[in-house]
Amino acid sequence: MHNKYNNEAKVFVAVDCIIFGFDPNAEELKILLIKRNFEPEKGNWSLMGGFMEPGETLKEAANRVLNTLTGLENIFLEQLKTFSIVDRDPAERTISVAYFALINVVDFKDELYRDFSATWFKISEKPKLIFDHNDMVTLAMERLRFKASVEPIGFELLPAKFTMRQLQMLYEEIFEEKYDKRNFSKKVNSFGLLKRLDEKDKSSSKKGSFLYEFDMEKYKKRSNGFQIRHQIMN
Amino acid sequence: MHNKYNNEAKVFVAVDCIIFGFDPNAEELKILLIKRNFEPEKGNWSLMGGFMEPGETLKEAANRVLNTLTGLENIFLEQLKTFSIVDRDPAERTISVAYFALINVVDFKDELYRDFSATWFKISEKPKLIFDHNDMVTLAMERLRFKASVEPIGFELLPAKFTMRQLQMLYEEIFEEKYDKRNFSKKVNSFGLLKRLDEKDKSSSKKGSFLYEFDMEKYKKRSNGFQIRHQIMN
DNA sequence: AATTATAATTGTAAATAATACATTTATTTT
DNA sequence: AAAATAAATGTATTATTTACAATTATAATT
DSSP, X not given: OOOTTTTSOEXXXXXXXXXXXXXXXXXXXXXXXXXXXXXXXXXXXXXXXXXXXXXXXXXXXXXXXXXXXXXXXXXXXXXXXXXXXTTSSSSSOEEEEEEEEEEEGGGOOHHXXXXXXXXXXXXXXXXXXXXTHHHHHHHHHHHHHHHHHHSOTHHHXXXXXXXXXXXXXXXXXXXXXXXXXXXXXXXXHHTTOEEEEEEEEOXXXXXXXXXXXXXXXXXXXXTTOSXXXXXXXX | OOOTTTTSOEEEEEEXXXXXXXXXXXXXXXXXXXXXXXSSSTTSEEOEEEEOOTTSOHHHHHHHHHHHHHOOOSOEEEEXXXXXXXXXXXXXXXXXXXXXXXXXXXXXXXXXXXXXTOEEEEGGGOOOOSTTHHHHXXXXXXXXXXXXXXXXXXXXXXXXXEEHHHHHHHHHHHHTOOOOHHHHHHHHHHTTOEEEEEEEEOSSOSSOEEEEEEOHHHHHHSTTOSOOOOSSOO
């Protein structure tokens, strides 16, 4: 093989996707896993992944992998970390770049991922995964918590219209903490990014609860978005 | 070439290090750059980097690269992001994993990095860098700010004994903001991680200013360290 | 010996943000 | 008409953040 860096070794580069979804009915945060259909570790639970191809970037590879599984485009997708323990994949030296993705479970069509034996698991009930995929999920949860504390990513996980209760449940799932509903709604309203509609969802109570929408316009206008709060200073 | 994933392509994997240092005398945050000594882009300013070798992880590669340049061991080192634009390196398809490192400038011996024409630059005065190294530095600055707002990493950048003024200057450099010195010392003391010594530094004033040490023991005991503050909730 | 110059040290009041906590309201079902 | 259900809402207390300036210790100068 001829190249300019000819003393150096090449390796395989894979991407793996940690796909989070929120089920607004069950009010549970979930993760999408597949049964791996090739060796090694065929038949075991795994993150959805694939190899980076010559003409694409890592993010393009992750998007392709995600689209293959879900049929969805324009998914929230962010690089997490590259994993490189030497024998993480027993077959060949392969490093893997983990991406984490947020989707709205409701957008889903079951047929699309039937082929992969894909299943949504409650985070607390996920099975053991192959290779270092467990570490990837742990790190992704941390990142999800961090992101949720700094940016309004909750809206990536909810349907376009949602109730205050669903929003609160989502944050309670993410942070594994309970909040007072008076203080919660006070706080989220203070950001000024919620539009209350004149529409009610009556599925869960006799009174019905107002539906809200995320105000994407306003969010974009605040171009610097939410600012990281300095804990040491200011 | 024979392997189990034989439809897949292999690529070169490099690491590049964004090395931050704080000069406690000039009271400036700096970055360490080298003049690249091989093609392509020979002679231009660059981050210190190298290829990942078959038997090592990315972090081991980054540590090796850092040690080659500085002679230092046990440096604060954290993976930042993997860069993968297809033609980022015009010679060969190469992805690069950026690491950011924090060192104490005072620990340095000039001879060790003379070979690389390494130079400390004030962040605001850094030259244009090769490939996508400018993006790496920009991202590293953001990460530095984030880390500094969540963990007491300032101490990685200071000498073992430092003055309150130096600590404040460091944070002012990182955040590009000025702080009130009464509020600053009140705040950092409230964390309970500073030990004031019975020693004074008289180099900058007639009165002299107390020297402080970071209380590593106490920090480790608070095993969960500093907690990320939830901006959305609580 | 007294004065001056320099940066270090220190405190308090006001404003803002976070928390704790329980009753009333709208609607459907019985 | 009454009962049942979850939704909607407000206030007082506490904690945190901010704004702001006078005093102190020492070395250098007169």
